[in-house]
Amino acid sequence: MASTTEKREKQPASEANGFRSQLPVAMFSRADFSVWSILKQCIGKELSKITMPVIFNEPLSFLQRITEYLEYAQLLRTAAQTDDPLLRMQYVAAFAVSSISSNWERIGKPFNPLLGETYELERRDMGFRMMSEQVSHHPPVSAFHVEGDSYSLNGSVLPKLRFWGKSVEITPKGTITLSLPKYNEVYTWQNVNCCIHNVIVGKLWVEHSGTMEIVNHPTKMKAVLNFKQCGWFGKDLHKVEGFIYGPRKQKLKALYGNWVLGLFAAEVNEFESASKPSSRDLSHSNSFTKQSGGTSTDDTEDDAQPTQSFGAYELDLPSQVCLWRAASRPSHSPKYFCFTSFAMTLNQLMDGQEAILPKTDSRLRPDIRLMEEGNIDGAAEQKNRLEEKQRAARKDRKKSKHEPTPLWFNQGTNQHTGGDDWIYNGHYFNRSWSACPDIF
């Protein structure tokens, strides 16, 4: 293995609430490894079938990674207590945008969860508990269930990765369903596509693009958000724009901002006149002030890389209201896989926690733990062992004609969209683990 460029750090400073603020050791430098040298054999292929060297991983399971959707769960609490339906939709939309903000600058590959792997996170301080399970291996599907103090959130992710030469394109198929019981409302949406650029040369970077449609089923109110492609000179880098529509398709509110930095709402007419090309270029500077979200160092790279101008993030319209602003990443984030403060805590095993977790919890996966501790070779060895064990278990099941069934979700139909979905069976938090398989 290549030499370590980073030394073992001092033990992480623990925050007052007991959550750690950094990982046990700083990451290995990836400078000596080329993604291209691995991926060039795989053009046009589905990437889930390719084994990438552990050096390209980040020390989180994909189940932990999707828990990052909840970093700004506070927005759901706010939505669940907001009597005005239009304002409620604005908070739901802000949550949907915020839930992908942690992907900025994150170019490590999370570990593929093993079939039957689970992850739970109970954060009373944030108002929720959540659990997730890997419910299918081919194709990989992760299902999750969140119990908020005033809402519930359910969903599944079926990430499809395709390699197109210069970039990796990711389609996170699967529906997210939010219920707000106080108002008898159910909202659904799907996450937009994600693209990793500069796989051959240059700096890897993450872009989200496409249209997100958030539907409030009982009232038929809709938020339609356009995640823009970066465009010339990075003009629209990370920009998000859209409208909330009433049941008769009338525009009720404009939404705009940036999935890395924050989201605003304003009156439709003000927004529309401000976003005519002429007025926008003259009256608004495109500069991004480093007050939030910015940990990037100087950007003097090649011209294939958009500058960090962050588009016209804030338009300063008279009616502008800030719905959500991203917290800055800690300054040491680049040494730790560009994790947010929330992500740093996800693989932490708290005192006494092992006794209450099922043996399938991601925190107990030896390969991820070793990688987190900086032992890349050990992690690679364990990862191989776990994958072999999974294959062997599959063979046995085939022989005995035993179909694997998830423990906590059932395949079913989403009542609201009519599409296929995974439905939580309600039993996980009874904490009876006798049926949990030995997968690690």
Ligand SMILES: CC(C)CCC[C@@H](C)[C@H]1CC[C@H]2[C@@H]3CC=C4C[C@@H](O)CC[C@]4(C)[C@H]3CC[C@]12C
């Ligand atoms: C080293 C290289 C090129 C491979 C790295 C690929 C990484 C960056 C890919 C692999 C799987 C991807 C994730 C797959 C699914 C989702 C769910 C979606 O709702 C948000 C994006 C997100 C979270 C993707 C982010 C990028 C991701 C983590």
